[in-house]
Amino acid sequence: MEELISILEEIQPDADYETCETLIDDNILDSFAILSIISELEDEYDIRITPAEIIPANFNSAKAIYAMVKRLQG
């Protein structure tokens, strides 16, 4: 989780990833940031994220992103 938060902070520094649960709903992460995050996650965790996964429920918080990564890792 800490590793994931450091990835998020590097891409989009202006957010509190420990507590925020509205990263998409409040436009904190825009499409540019989302794709940058996906690119990093794919490299870091050796997973493949498809367009079908890009829904607010998967990106609204660091926890949700982490859960998606774990699910895709199988």
Place this chain on the structure above:
Amino acid sequence: MSFVSTAFIIFVILCIAGYYLIPKQYQWCWLLVFSYIYYLAAGPRYVIFLLFSTVITYVGGLRAEQGSKAAVPVVLLLDFGALAIIKYTNFVLGTFVGIAGIEFHELDILLPLGISFYTFQTAGYLLDVYWKRCKAEHNFLHFALFVSFFPQIMQGPISRYGQLAEQLCAQHTLDIRRIESGLYRIAWGFFKKMVIADNAALYVSAIFDNYMTLRGYGVLGVLMYSAQLYADFSGGIDIVIGIAECLDITLAENFRQPFFATSIGDFWHRWHITLGTWMKDYVFYPVSLSRWMGNFGKWCRKHFGKNIGRAMPICVGNIIVFLVVGVWHGPAWHYIIYGLYNGLIIGISGLLTKNFRSWKKALKINDKSAGFKLFQIVRTFVLVNISWYLDCAGSVGQAFMMFKDSILRFRIFGDIIDTYYTWSGSQEVTMACIVFGCIVVFIHSLMKERGVDVRAALLDRPIPVRCVVLFLLLASLVLIGNQPLSQGGFIYANF
């Protein structure tokens, strides 16, 4: 049947009245019948295309749900193939024949009303089913209503199945407050359309149609085009959303004070929002996450380093999206360059995000300050207005010539519309109406930008106050509304 016509107003009143009088379980059938009457009134031939798209997408959705991998590409090809043939045959043939130096006479191809909007809506539904974001619709008539819902079929907003379908088929109870709120929204839409857009259209047509004689008026022309396009499109959407609200149906918002945007990217998050989110979900993400773009990213990382390697595919994805937006606007080179202009600005800005952060730090610029925000808003407004030269001009050459003249032969005062129209109005009065309308819209936008829900606040006022506001809105339509050129038509209904 234009929105700005007595026939349409009677049609809507009948639809709303019957909707609440019949048994609730038949309300969706009532809407389906009215939607098809509305579309048939535009021309019976148009219905063939609407039915074609409805049937193939309905079948495609069922097949996709059953796991067919071929259904989605086949149906998308048929849907967009029909759209492409109808919309772009003359453009493609004209370009190639022109290169060969042969005279080309355009083919008489029928452009069904709203085809772009319902094609996008059906394609979005199909991909949502394929990606398991929603279940396929098994009732054909329910699906037909989702595709044809009459208020939105001409100019959007482009609705998502998951957001709209359930509402359309639900049972609705008469709510007077909701209807009153919807009526304000409709009146507000007519105000924007008739007071601002139709008056500004006089200037836009005079300046852009006579650019060889009215040289140097480009700045006034694009400022008027800004007013016209925003008031026309957002006014039309206000009417659409207001009618839906009277039917107890909530449609997606399509505008969020676009002229308060702080960047071109932000502008596209506030302008034609449903097209922007459609493009993002169904073009930008799939293209940017495709295998070949992934390989391109790896190649970039290897040659240019981690940051550029990560940003470059996203930039290319953005440029492709805006190229598609440009092509969608119309089969002409000036629209394609208009799309590229937006795509390049957003793409390059994305590429330089980290640099901007460090430059601001080095120059000690506080990007949260009001002054910096104002600078960003003005800069974005200027960049958007430059793009309007390409959007409004009839050709790339005209756009560049008008832009050049705007700098070298700048003029703003003079006889413009009085010279080009034989009419009973006056240029001064027309300009006063536009300025008045823009000031009212600006104050309304400023309040919304600050989080004030103007309509909700109005609905909480006593009845006499509400009556006066509605009377003033309607009186302004009669006294200073104008529709000599557009004859009630809306710009985006042509797309």
